[in-house]
Amino acid sequence: MNKSFLDILVYPEIFSQLSGKSFCNKSVGSLSWLKVGGSAEYLYIPSNEEDLSLLLGSLHDEINLHIFGKLSNTLIRDGGISGLTILIPSSFCGIELVSDTKLQVGSGVSDKVLANRCLSLGIGGMEFLSGIPGSIGGGVFMNAGSFGSEFKDIVLEVNFISKSGKKIIKKRDEIDFGYRKTNLCDNMIITSVLMEGFLKDSFDIKEIMKDINLQRTLSQPQGRPTGGSTFKNTKNYKAWELINKSGMSKAYCGEAIVSNVHSNFLINKGKATAKDFENLGNMIIEEVKNELGILLEWEIQIVGDNE
Numbered sequence: 600m601n602k603s604f605l606d607i608l609v610y611p612e613i614f615s616q617l618s619g620k621s622f623c624n625k626s627v628g629s630l631s632w633l634k635v636g637g638s639a640e641y642l643y644i645p646s647n648e649e650d651l652s653l654l655l656g657s658l659h660d661e662i663n664l665h666i667f668g669k670l671s672n673t674l675i676r677d678g679g680i681s682g683l684t685i686l687i688p689s690s691f692c693g694i695e696l697v698s699d700t701k702l703q704v705g706s707g708v709s710d711k712v713l714a715n716r717c718l719s720l721g722i723g724g725m726e727f728l729s730g731i732p733g734s735i736g737g738g739v740f741m742n743a744g745s746f747g748s749e750f751k752d753i754v755l756e757v758n759f760i761s762k763s764g765k766k767i768i769k770k771r772d773e774i775d776f777g778y779r780k781t782n783l784c785d786n787m788i789i790t791s792v793l794m795e796g797f798l799k800d801s802f803d804i805k806e807i808m809k810d811i812n813l814q815r816t817l818s819q820p821q822g823r824p825t826g827g828s829t830f831k832n833t834k835n836y837k838a839w840e841l842i843n844k845s846g847m848s849k850a851y852c853g854e855a856i857v858s859n860v861h862s863n864f865l866i867n868k869g870k871a872t873a874k875d876f877e878n879l880g881n882m883i884i885e886e887v888k889n890e891l892g893i894l895l896e897w898e899i900q901i902v903g904d905n906e
């Protein structure tokens with residue numbers, strides 16, 4: 600039977616008031632950075648916060664929600680994602696300067712766009728964002744970071760909408776920011792974030808950003824589908840060191856291979872499936888455990904169903 604987006608709405612008449620884009624059985628794997636994985640059973644791309652609120656307020660209770668930004672840290676399985684997938688677009692909420700050093704930033708804004716805005720405003724502390732390909736929402740959820748900085752350092756307050764459409768604000772101290780994780784739950788959609796940097800000369804900011812991007816170019820694979828760091832670094836070792844030591848630096852599964860530039864990056868040679876990536880990752884975890892007695896933990900979030 601053909602699906603209709605109206606099937607998930609308690610009040611189908613609301614549909615004509617929604618200003619976002621709605622789809623059924625829409626490929627989302629192709630939108631992910633790994634370029635693998637299946638379709639979303641239902642997909643919605645909200646145009647703004649009010650639109651998202653309107654949708655949430657008219658959903659059937661039992662529908663499962665999945666929220667994503669730029670899909671740069673997500674491996675979608677080949678069988679796709681059942682329930683409703685909400686993709687927060689780059690245009691979601693924008694950037695508003697609140698004071699000399701504070702900004703209210705929409706969750707869909709890309710990290711790089713914010714870094715460049717801070718460069719032009721002379722706000723320091725956000726330079727590390729220039730190398731991370733995710734959205735502000737994904738960055739908060741993952742407590743993304745690099746070069747000694749992480750989201751925890753620049754977040755003051757996070758605005759959410761719950762699945763039932765309720766607006767919630769959490770201050771930084773109310774959120775547990777860990778290493779590439781937070782205690783935020785899946786059904787809370789980050790809508791915008793109050794962020795703070797400090798006044799800094801734009802020339803100095805630019806030099807730091809140049810350096811960060813040079814180091815990335817030299818140490819990470821460029822121009823190939825990847826999900827960035829596959830595993831979290833452990834307390835005493837970098838994940839890439841463990842992969843090298845365990846002899847897995849040349850491992851592959853189908854068309855998913857370990858990058859020869861950075862062993863913690865897995866690359867899609869072209870025709871890899873999500874299963875190839877998951878199997879390759881699990882082979883690496885197994886070998887590192889057998890050889891070195893250390894359990895690697897996925898940093899990439901794996902979602903969806905097997906085929």
Ligand SMILES: Cc1cc2nc3c(=O)[nH]c(=O)nc-3n(C[C@H](O)[C@H](O)[C@H](O)COP(=O)(O)OP(=O)(O)OC[C@H]3O[C@@H](n4cnc5c(N)ncnc54)[C@H](O)[C@@H]3O)c2cc1C
Nearest residue numbers: 667668669670671672733734736737738743744745789827
């Ligand atoms: C080439 C490359 C380099 C990378 N370098 C780094 C790096 O240096 N440091 C680093 O930390 N990461 C890095 N990453 C990983 C990734 O970019 C970050 O984790 C990023 O913050 C994820 O943002 P996203 O919008 O892509 O999230 P997605 O992949 O879309 O989602 C990731 C998680 O966040 C949740 N989420 C996303 N948006 C929202 C929202 N609005 N509300 C609630 N939950 C949400 C999702 O449910 C999911 O669990 C890299 C990835 C790639 C491909």
